[in-house]
Amino acid sequence: MKELKKQLERIDGKGYKAYKDIKGHYNFNDFTLAIDYVQGDPFASPSRIRIIVPRTKTIVEREWFESSVRRVRTEDWIAREVGGAIKKTEKHAKGTGKSGLLFIDQPGQKVIERAAVNLTEEVITICLSIGLPAQGRKVLGRQALDLLLHRIPDVMKKSVFALNKDLIVKALFLADQQEAIRDYLTENGYVSFVANGAILPRESGVSDRPMQQKAVQFESPESMEVSLKIPHRSEPLAGMAVKEGITLIVGGGYHGKSTLLHAMEHGVYDHISGDGREYVLTNHHAMKIRSEDGRQVTGVDISPFINNLPYGKDTRSFTSENASGSTSQAANIIEALEAGADTLLIDEDTSATNFMIRDYRMQQLVAKEKEPITPFIDRVKQLSTERHISTVLVMGGSGDYFEVADQVILMENYRPYDVTQKAKEIAQESGRQKEGGETFGDARKRVPERSSLNSQKGKKSKVTARGLHQIQYGHTEVSFLQVEQLVDSSQTRFAADVLHFLERNHTLGNKSIPELLDFIDERINSEGLGSFSLFQDQHPGDIARIRRTEMAAILNRIRTLKIK
Incomplete structure (x- = not known):
């Protein structure tokens, strides 16, 4: 600490590159400061430092990182606490460019493993970005001294050395519960769980925070409700469990179909307490699929969906610099399967219509041999039975999927209803011909050069x-x-x-x-x-x-x- 002070006093007023001299490790009373990277000028990417704290100097207990799930949750909590302390100690920065900046990669509503905090048996390492102070391109040594020798220790005092055990344990209990729900889904043949009382809508289209007013709490249809015994909770947790297979979400416009699917697609991540979706969990390998006009596609076998293209273009190794809606959606599905996705989440609003459906009347007018697209409706059952790939599909504009669906959820005024039986009765009236052949086909191995x-x-x-x-x-x-x-x-x-x-x-x-x-x-x-x-x-x-x-x-x- 004294050595760092001496260095900063020495370079005060010198050219900005003099800051390079302070790279290294410095011992403080309760932690070590490592200055790893020094920015080239006040406007460049911030400098990078680490605060290395012996774990025994904090209240962090071994059982808080005994599993990877608990370790990530504890690291996440510490990052949030450090971020909060940075805001509390914020001062008006003097100087040029990024002078005085202090920043941690702070989490949002989701809990994601990140490098901001690293917890081991021996130490807790906190990674921060700082803007070393300058006036023009001259070192502001006194301001740097205040930032490194006073503000950073103050941030540590208000965060890492002031952790609230009860709140951390509460967060860890939630992590245990979320892990238990995911295990239940895997062991019992479900792809997603949405708890009763969950708040699915967000406050705006650009916010991940929950809607605060007029949000309808989720309530499961009785026929789809399960009650789970999860750790740290005396009463079972009830909610809707979506089975593996093919699930349709139907209903009128603005009744919550896409809102439910959106919550499911974000359920691949854990959420913090108070988010409204903390008990909305979807299996880890679920992937949202959509059409994507104009995307690059390289060597993908889209032949299960697209064949007999004009000019004899090979769809078993399809390449395009400007894929259409249907070819891009076909490629997105094949690539998702290749990456290990076992659940496909699809919304008709962001899908290519000709990829999703080809109804009875169109079949009568345009012969199969004249149509290169085998629509998803003719492959979805094969994916389920042959590949064990589940699909959750929002479909408000076509009833043809009733024939292949294993369960149908009707959204009405943001409340779900199980209408599977009624949908099956209606489906018997359809005269649509199946065009998918006998099997989905085998996957082609792709090796990037x-x-x-x-x-x-x-x-x-x-x-x-x-x-x-x-x-x-x-x-x-x-x-x-x-x-x-x-x-x-x-x-x-x-x-x-x-x-x-x-x-x-x-x-x-x-x-x-x-x-x-x-x-x-x-x-x-x-x-x-x-x-x-x-x-x-x-x-x-x-x-x-x-x-x-x-x-x-x-x-x-x-x-x-x-x-x-």
Whole structure:
């Protein structure tokens, strides 16, 4: 601490590059400060530091990180506490550019494994970003001294050293309960659970927070209700359990169909207490599917859905720089299955109509041999019976799916009703012909070539995440705006790190896409998120775990992707 003070006093008033001299480790009374990266100027990306706290100096107990679920929840809680303390100690920053900035990658409504806090048996490591103060391009040593020697210890005092045991235990109990519900879904053949009393609507289209007023609490249809005995709760938790198979969500416009599906698609993540969706859980490998006009598709076998295209274009290894609505949706499904998705979540509002349905009258007018598209309705049952792939589908405009549905939920004034029996009775009147053939078909193995990734831009490597839905990779812009279950820009930064790691280590060329995804998951589990970073033994950056399905979606949208 004294050494850092001495250094800051020495460089006060010097050129900004003098800050490079303070890189290193400094011992404080209760923690070690590691200054890992110093920004090049006041306007550049912030400097990165770590606060390393011996666990025994805090109230953090071993049982709080005895499982990966509990460890992630404890790290998440600490990150929220540090973020809150940063806000409480905020001061008006003097200086140029990012001078005085202090920031942690703070979580939102969802609990996602991230690098902001790392908890081990020995230490708690907190990763922060700071803007080292300057006036113009001259060091403001006194302000830097105040930031590093006073404000940061104050933040630690108000967060890591002031943790509320009762509140942490409450958060851990919720984590245990969410894990128990997920286990119940897997063991009993369900894909999703929506608890009675859940608040599904959000306060706005750009907010993940719950609607505060006039929100209708969810209430399960009696025929679909289950009561779960979960840890740390005396009374069973009741709610709607959605069975594996094919589930339709129907109803009039503005009655809550898409709201229910939206809650289910976000149920792949755990939510914090008070969110309204803390007991809305969906199996981890469920993926939202939609059409995506204009996307890149490379070497995907879409022949189960698309065949006999004009000019003899091969759909067993389909490539397009500008896929249509139907071909993009077909590719999205095949890629999701390749990535390990076992539940498809589909909304008619974001689907290609000609991909989803081909009704009796159209069959009479346009012969099958003249129609290259085999609609999803003729494949959904095969996916269920042959591949054990479940589908949850919002469909308000066509009753043809009644014939293939295992259960039908009617949404009326935001309340669900089980209308499966009535839908089946109506379905008997249809004269539609099935066009899907006997089987869905086998999956084709895809192996990305090593040359798919090239981060060089001029003489330097350029890999930059831009917000939630774009990565600049060398000369290539990778855009994935329609990947809807990507929810945090820290996940995008991590995806960029993963791609760069795969290129640097020559990982591409021999592994199929599922094998690549297995490799990524195994490395995260054994070595952590930071093991993909160029700064893996330091502050690795503001990164958060991405699901394998979204990682595959990003890889598949790289326009330089080449498949063996």
